[in-house]
Amino acid sequence: MLKALHKTGLVFFPAFDWAIDPTHPEREERLLYTQDQVTEEGIFDIPGIIEYKPMLATAEDIRRAQFCVPDEAAITTESHLISAGGAKVIADAVMNKEVKNGFALIRPPGHHSMRVSHGGRGFCHINIEAIMVEYIRSRYGVKRIAIVDTDCHHGDGTDNIFWHDPDVLFISLHQDGRTMFPGTGFPGELGGPNAKGSNLNIPLPPGTSTEGYLYVINHCVLPVLNEFKPDLVINSAGQDNHYTDPLTNMNFCAQGYAELTTLLKPDIAVLEGGYAIEGALPYVNLGIILAMAGIDYTGVVEPDYNPEKLKQSVSITDKIKKTTAQINKYWSQRFQMREDAGKPGEIQIRHKEIFYDTDNIFERQKERVRICKDCGGCFEIDSQATPGFHILGVHIPINACPACIEKGYEFFDKSVENKYHHVFLMDRPKGNYHIK
Amino acid sequence: MIIGLDVGGTHTYAVLLSNQGVEKSVKVTTNHADLFSTVLSGFTQLLESIDPSQIERAVISTTLTTNAIIQQTMEPVGMIVSAGPGIDPEFFRTGEHYYAVSGSINHRGREKASVNEMQIQDIAKKMVDAGIEYVGVVSKFCVRNPSHEILIKRMLNKYFKKIFLGHHVSGNLNFPRRIATTHLNAAVFSLHKSFFEAVKKSLTEKGLTVPIQILKADGGTMSLEASMHFPGQTVLSGPAASIMGAIPYAPEGQDAIVLDIGGTTTDIAFLVDKAPLLEPVGIQRGSYKSLIRSLRTDSKGIGGDSTLRVKDGNLTIGPDRQGPAMAFGGPLPTPTDAMVVLNVMDTGDREKATAGIETIARQLGLSIEEAAEKIFKTCCTIILKKTFEMIDQINSQPVYTVHDFLEGYKLSPQKILVLGGPAPFFAQKIEDLYQIDTLAVPNSPVANAVGAALARTTCEVSLYADTEQGIVTAHEEDFAEPISKTFSEDDLMETAYTLLKEKAINSGADPENLEEVEVVEFQKFNIIRNFSPRGKIFRTKMQLKPGLIKGYETVLH
Ligand SMILES: [Zn+2]
Ligand SMILES: [Zn+2]
Numbered sequence: 001m002l003k004a005l006h007k008t009g010l011v012f013f014p015a016f017d018w019a020i021d022p023t024h025p026e027r028e029e030r031l032l033y034t035q036d037q038v039t040e041e042g043i044f045d046i047p048g049i050i051e052y053k054p055m056l057a058t059a060e061d062i063r064r065a066q067f068c069v070p071d072e073a074a075i076t077t078e079s080h081l082i083s084a085g086g087a088k089v090i091a092d093a094v095m096n097k098e099v100k101n102g103f104a105l106i107r108p109p110g111h112h113s114m115r116v117s118h119g120g121r122g123f124c125h126i127n128i129e130a131i132m133v134e135y136i137r138s139r140y141g142v143k144r145i146a147i148v149d150t151d152c153h154h155g156d157g158t159d160n161i162f163w164h165d166p167d168v169l170f171i172s173l174h175q176d177g178r179t180m181f182p183g184t185g186f187p188g189e190l191g192g193p194n195a196k197g198s199n200l201n202i203p204l205p206p207g208t209s210t211e212g213y214l215y216v217i218n219h220c221v222l223p224v225l226n227e228f229k230p231d232l233v234i235n236s237a238g239q240d241n242h243y244t245d246p247l248t249n250m251n252f253c254a255q256g257y258a259e260l261t262t263l264l265k266p267d268i269a270v271l272e273g274g275y276a277i278e279g280a281l282p283y284v285n286l287g288i289i290l291a292m293a294g295i296d297y298t299g300v301v302e303p304d305y306n307p308e309k310l311k312q313s314v315s316i317t318d319k320i321k322k323t324t325a326q327i328n329k330y331w332s333q334r335f336q337m338r339e340d341a342g343k344p345g346e347i348q349i350r351h352k353e354i355f356y357d358t359d360n361i362f363e364r365q366k367e368r369v370r371i372c373k374d375c376g377g378c379f380e381i382d383s384q385a386t387p388g389f390h391i392l393g394v395h396i397p398i399n400a401c402p403a404c405i406e407k408g409y410e411f412f413d414k415s416v417e418n419k420y421h422h423v424f425l426m427d428r429p430k431g432n433y434h435i436k
Numbered sequence: 437m438i439i440g441l442d443v444g445g446t447h448t449y450a451v452l453l454s455n456q457g458v459e460k461s462v463k464v465t466t467n468h469a470d471l472f473s474t475v476l477s478g479f480t481q482l483l484e485s486i487d488p489s490q491i492e493r494a495v496i497s498t499t500l501t502t503n504a505i506i507q508q509t510m511e512p513v514g515m516i517v518s519a520g521p522g523i524d525p526e527f528f529r530t531g532e533h534y535y536a537v538s539g540s541i542n543h544r545g546r547e548k549a550s551v552n553e554m555q556i557q558d559i560a561k562k563m564v565d566a567g568i569e570y571v572g573v574v575s576k577f578c579v580r581n582p583s584h585e586i587l588i589k590r591m592l593n594k595y596f597k598k599i600f601l602g603h604h605v606s607g608n609l610n611f612p613r614r615i616a617t618t619h620l621n622a623a624v625f626s627l628h629k630s631f632f633e634a635v636k637k638s639l640t641e642k643g644l645t646v647p648i649q650i651l652k653a654d655g656g657t658m659s660l661e662a663s664m665h666f667p668g669q670t671v672l673s674g675p676a677a678s679i680m681g682a683i684p685y686a687p688e689g690q691d692a693i694v695l696d697i698g699g700t701t702t703d704i705a706f707l708v709d710k711a712p713l714l715e716p717v718g719i720q721r722g723s724y725k726s727l728i729r730s731l732r733t734d735s736k737g738i739g740g741d742s743t744l745r746v747k748d749g750n751l752t753i754g755p756d757r758q759g760p761a762m763a764f765g766g767p768l769p770t771p772t773d774a775m776v777v778l779n780v781m782d783t784g785d786r787e788k789a790t791a792g793i794e795t796i797a798r799q800l801g802l803s804i805e806e807a808a809e810k811i812f813k814t815c816c817t818i819i820l821k822k823t824f825e826m827i828d829q830i831n832s833q834p835v836y837t838v839h840d841f842l843e844g845y846k847l848s849p850q851k852i853l854v855l856g857g858p859a860p861f862f863a864q865k866i867e868d869l870y871q872i873d874t875l876a877v878p879n880s881p882v883a884n885a886v887g888a889a890l891a892r893t894t895c896e897v898s899l900y901a902d903t904e905q906g907i908v909t910a911h912e913e914d915f916a917e918p919i920s921k922t923f924s925e926d927d928l929m930e931t932a933y934t935l936l937k938e939k940a941i942n943s944g945a946d947p948e949n950l951e952e953v954e955v956v957e958f959q960k961f962n963i964i965r966n967f968s969p970r971g972k973i974f975r976t977k978m979q980l981k982p983g984l985i986k987g988y989e990t991v992l993h
Contacts, residue, residue: 001527001723002523002527002528002612011834012834012836013834013835013836013841014836014837015836015837015838016836016837016959016961017837017838017839018837018838022962022964022969023962023964023967023968023969025964025967027962027964028961028962029961029962029963029964029973032961032973033543033544035836036543036577036609037522037543039609039610040522040543040576040577040579040609040610040611041522041523041611041612042523042610042611042612042613042725045610045612045613045725047723051834052834053832053833053834053835054834054841056841077838078838078841078842079838082838082841246966278543278544282543283521286522290523295523296523296524298524299519299521299522299523299524300521300522300523301521302521303520303521303540303542303548303549304548
């Protein structure tokens, strides 16, 4: 009889009544065909597969991960809150050991939403993975978490949120930023001074096929995970690497996704992008669900699948091998790089410009971080959006040392109130969020 | 006047109803080995000294198909399934003569791989050689495009007595359940057919010539003729009959719990404003999952005759039944004995009951009275705990739209209706323990038969319109029509209503009972390709709600 080898939890929230706008790729129809395929396959009847109802995430949940400007209510709709809440429900099911692993098939996605959010970027308003990760850390005290972002776009929002965090390993596989939105995610982007090497960005050339993806997983991601020894592995399971995706130029297939999932063994997978809603998503999602549940997925093949046509060229293979070697080198040098990044107590400054393509907002940031060898370091972000607000966000990391806690409050107290519309302080050790 | 007959696990009840109320009722011991003579004997006794020409309607609910499944006396039938991409169809094997074939339809109903005729001919030959007479054919996404099933049927017609097709079973998606359901229909067909033809013949000989209606698992009825195509729908119509029998006593505009307390099990169900709650997909009992529309019921292995034991100082009740209560000559003490001891029941041999409860009392270190009280209370607690678990489960059902998430209806029953032999005794206790208004349904023993008698015809249609492909379909009804780009929501609803009425009349509905129409589901999507609209997808399900026929609402009060 058909039975899940691993108990797998699913939250399926297609938000059939929510869209950015009627012809937008992120619209009502997006998970329609997935639902048809999954229902027709009888997925929810398989013993060992448990479907959960999503819940609403709260402002408190978001405030562990992000500064929403001017506030949470202004930049989210119910769909965003249900999407983040759906990820939380899966996290609870996995952490309470009701299931071995879980997959949140939810929309809208979140991985382009950064520490400071003034609105929608790349169809994302709030970062559902980051909200889930911070919820897990606060609620269950989990220390080391690895996020592997396999969406075809650089997971720049998640990358940004965990930029200074040595306890969260963020690995993003994506189509080369020179050819696609958001234009970032190069190998040299390795994380802040206190966390160098805990962000790994692996750009892949257009035309990368299943062979290339699995090469990177086997020769870089798995060895790195092996060394990092995370307590939890999370997969930002974007499905826009598919050979039929209208927004990207890759040659990945449903079998490849299923195999990647089998190799990666994520505890939690969260759906991100994927816009080939008719020809790819039904098969890719089915493949991932079966792989997570440990059920044979060899029958999940797109009707028009032609491996010959999707083969990657020798030059692509070479490029991928070179990038992989480069990343592995950075990874092996990570402690030295952190050592070289600066003296403890020193403040380092970074300037950043961010464009919100969904909401047409331009944001300038000045970030100041305290160099620290004892924790991820506290930091403040001065952020000015046009059109929009000018705010200051201060972050004290969850495992902050006493010096960084003190410095964080100093950032907050010394901020000049009339200079900003709002000043926020995210005190993660205490679980407080202050606004002035 | 109308007749209702319900074949129960232990007894079969038949009632004759006029608009004055129950005119006559009879009770026959159910003989599972010979259900035909059981049914006939029920009718014979009921019709004694009654002029058959006064009878306007007769509804039968039997355990025939349920027994065939439980006792595995279903006939071996052939199954041909075509799966296309997805889970290996070998997992859904129904028996020896099960063949997975090539050919594939996708989720939009587009053909992706054609049927291999040589392969089908080969299989047909193998099945003929094996002596197979009935065959089921199921293809994945046949609900969107049944052409492969129809083609295969055409190729098989000349070899077999009857071919059952997956797309006729239900408008719902679910390939594994569709395979199981199609198989069930094929496998019980000849049993069902010979049984009801015999019943009909015998009744005609008695002068009863009105069309016979059969009760379905969803608490509705269908004509004998319609039942020949879907004999599987009669499975588990027993619990449906009792729930329908409770409806006259359910509060209007409120939710209610129905508890049917039998000898070995208690069936639990829910009414919302006098309408029973349906299973979201189809009957599910244990590992058996189907697409057969059914009332949402669950049962708990506890009843009046459940065996009482003490294990490690703890009282256990059931789930087995070793015979009747000791008060009625059984071998071991039961909850019924406790009720006899407590004097809440004044039948049976009180001495024997007391002797039985005494053994339990001794092991629990309680007085006989205290033990009996504890037994009775524990019974109620177990049943109610299961009931509240079901309510939680219903209320935590996943939803797929923001609207449903925010507006989701929460079941919160304010009344309990109890049926079954010991109903009056339980009702009082449950009310005392839980402070919920609890009522023992009057005429409780025959409530099932009354429920069957008063049930109206139900049916459901599922429509799917795709303006990009220019077609509206209800393949379950063999309906497909071209549509233009301007096809609207109103057009869809109008088509659905027409089909629903037609289906109801064909299933034997009285034209006066066609008003309880309900849109169960409606969705509308824009089809966008390359950032521009290409058309719309509409989906709807419309049903005739389960409920009671008109003209008899007041007679039972
Ligand atoms: Zn993407
Ligand atoms: Zn520090």
